[in-house]
Amino acid sequence: MFNEITITDGTAFKVAAAVYGGAFLFALVVLLMRRAYSRTIMFALLCGGFLIQTLALNLRGAEIKACPLGNPFEIAQFLAWSLVLLFFIIGPAFRLRLLGGFTAGLATILSAGSFIIPSWDRAYPPGIFGGNHWIELHAALAIFSYGFFAILSLVSIMFLIQQHGLKTKQFKGIYRYLPSLQQLDLMAKRLLLTGVIVLTASLAFGAVFWVSNFELVPVYKLTATCLIWLGYLTVLILRIQEKLATRRHAIATIALFALAIASLWAVESARESVEPPAQGAPIQTER
Amino acid sequence: MSEVLESLFVLGTSHHATPLEVRERFALTQSQALELQKLLHQHEGIRECLVLNTCNRLEIYGLADCIERVEEIRGLFCDKQNVSEELFNQYAYSHSNLETLQHVLEVSAGLDSQMVGETEILGQLKQAYAAAHDTECTGKVLNRLFEKSFQAAKEARTQTGISRGQVSIGNVVVDLASRIFGKLNGSRVLLLGSGEVSEKTAQALKSRGVGDITVSSRTFENAHKLAHSLGGAAIHFEDFNAQLEHFDIIICSTAAPITLLHKEVIALTMKQRPERPCFLIDLAMPRDVDSAVEEVENVYLYNLDDLSSIANENLEARKAEIEKVREILNKHAWNLWLQLRRRELMRKA
Numbered sequence: 001m002f003n004e005i006t007i008t009d010g011t012a013f014k015v016a017a018a019v020y021g022g023a024f025l026f027a028l029v030v031l032l033m034r035r036a037y038s039r040t041i042m043f044a045l046l047c048g049g050f051l052i053q054t055l056a057l058n059l060r061g062a063e064i065k066a067c068p069l070g071n072p073f074e075i076a077q078f079l080a081w082s083l084v085l086l087f088f089i090i091g092p093a094f095r096l097r098l099l100g101g102f103t104a105g106l107a108t109i110l111s112a113g114s115f116i117i118p119s120w121d122r123a124y125p126p127g128i129f130g131g132n133h134w135i136e137l138h139a140a141l142a143i144f145s146y147g148f149f150a151i152l153s154l155v156s157i158m159f160l161i162q163q164h165g166l167k168t169k170q171f172k173g174i175y176r177y178l179p180s181l182q183q184l185d186l187m188a189k190r191l192l193l194t195g196v197i198v199l200t201a202s203l204a205f206g207a208v209f210w211v212s213n214f215e216l217v218p219v220y221k222l223t224a225t226c227l228i229w230l231g232y233l234t235v236l237i238l239r240i241q242e243k244l245a246t247r248r249h250a251i252a253t254i255a256l257f258a259l260a261i262a263s264l265w266a267v268e269s270a271r272e273s274v275e276p277p278a279q280g281a282p283i284q285t286e287r
Numbered sequence: 288m289s290e291v292l293e294s295l296f297v298l299g300t301s302h303h304a305t306p307l308e309v310r311e312r313f314a315l316t317q318s319q320a321l322e323l324q325k326l327l328h329q330h331e332g333i334r335e336c337l338v339l340n341t342c343n344r345l346e347i348y349g350l351a352d353c354i355e356r357v358e359e360i361r362g363l364f365c366d367k368q369n370v371s372e373e374l375f376n377q378y379a380y381s382h383s384n385l386e387t388l389q390h391v392l393e394v395s396a397g398l399d400s401q402m403v404g405e406t407e408i409l410g411q412l413k414q415a416y417a418a419a420h421d422t423e424c425t426g427k428v429l430n431r432l433f434e435k436s437f438q439a440a441k442e443a444r445t446q447t448g449i450s451r452g453q454v455s456i457g458n459v460v461v462d463l464a465s466r467i468f469g470k471l472n473g474s475r476v477l478l479l480g481s482g483e484v485s486e487k488t489a490q491a492l493k494s495r496g497v498g499d500i501t502v503s504s505r506t507f508e509n510a511h512k513l514a515h516s517l518g519g520a521a522i523h524f525e526d527f528n529a530q531l532e533h534f535d536i537i538i539c540s541t542a543a544p545i546t547l548l549h550k551e552v553i554a555l556t557m558k559q560r561p562e563r564p565c566f567l568i569d570l571a572m573p574r575d576v577d578s579a580v581e582e583v584e585n586v587y588l589y590n591l592d593d594l595s596s597i598a599n600e601n602l603e604a605r606k607a608e609i610e611k612v613r614e615i616l617n618k619h620a621w622n623l624w625l626q627l628r629r630r631e632l633m634r635k636a
Binding site for chain 1: 581
């Protein structure tokens, strides 16, 4: 089916990033004019970007015959895709004002930012998951949980902005259109819980492989993943115990997401330096 | 030239030029206003009429067979209200034809209101129009005029910032509370003191869904009376400190010469409700709440100056939009005027 499509995955990724960028610019310009943007337009733009990005991921997946999560570029693209997908689920259900604009902003950073360093889209041997579907499911779920944490960090940023506005008695511009503190706080709690559940499930699926092939799993990757999982789990437990609430909770989730992204990059860079493609192995063509 | 349209008029008094004590003398009850409307409609030469009666204005809109009928209406109103014509003439204004159109458009858009851009007047105008329409006091011209004015008001509000931001203390508080809690129906309110501003603020909160209001005042009878009028409960003044943790919004307006709520008390309260924010509104002079309370996490403290400055800034922002609104309304007034003239000419032809 994808052979009939003349567009390349790289072009589709670029177009999707441009559409997300357009959605973010639209939100920014309307907000600078001190007005609320049209949710319909925002939804349509994000929908457009999402569909093009889905096509791009499918083209890439068809090429490597696996879920495209083999290098930092693909991870960033998949993360942006998960983020927008989650927005489609959360946005209409909870009607959080401005979440679309913030989602468009982060999706632009992730999808357009991944083009900045060309080496991120490095070639790798096909069948990176060794044909093991558990590992493929583990990787997809892990990145999907990062999608939850990405949207959680956006909600936390919105919370901090709204709180800053209320504390410093500002009421114009963006402050007027942000959702209420309670709404944002409740949403953050739900997203954290769901994200931790998905990440735990991802680790459980991964463990099926690790237990029997422990020597094949890089220690730095296992350590980083477990540390991130432990970090989110700790925040969740503290939140349930009401020991970490509101502002500190928001800061913790933003910091953890930054750490999670940094760890992904570190893990991928380490893998690249430690595991060069085997000589003679079929290598994916340069993009 | 159409004679009919030449005698489209508005006669009235409003808060702009008429002091409250004089407006009280002109004021009508709703039934008196309907009675006057009926009387005017039965008056010889009055083809269509509508009486707009609010606390800030009394206006009679009409279409007569000649403009001189306005003088007869002045006399009729003064006789009915038992006020001297000199007094009425001193404060009354009248407009005719295109000016009438421009006036009704400005009234419906809230440009002529005491609080520029307020939307209550549009509802009052719609009610007055519905009553006049039901009793067949309005006809083709006034029907078109009022329906167009509602459209123009909506357009002005959506295309400009004339109704943006709240301009009364009560509504500013409601706005801020909504930014903290979202929907207010689950919020619990404590009124400390029974001052007029705090009562109005509580009423504004109640109108937005707050169902749980508690009043505490040094004089328990006063607290009980206010609580009864707000549909809430009263607690003894000595007990409020122990119950602070249960309240989301605390409105203080006591005459106490000392600070009632200190940082330590509020910090302790917030430990018992770490996930629920607390909105403190200090309307008292001297202040009831220590300003250091602001430093407590998840506590939002606003005093009278903060609220007034928000209201004033919003009002200034609305005033800055007046010219834009006038431009939109003038366009509508001209179009409507030409439409009415054209229709009149065609009818004659």
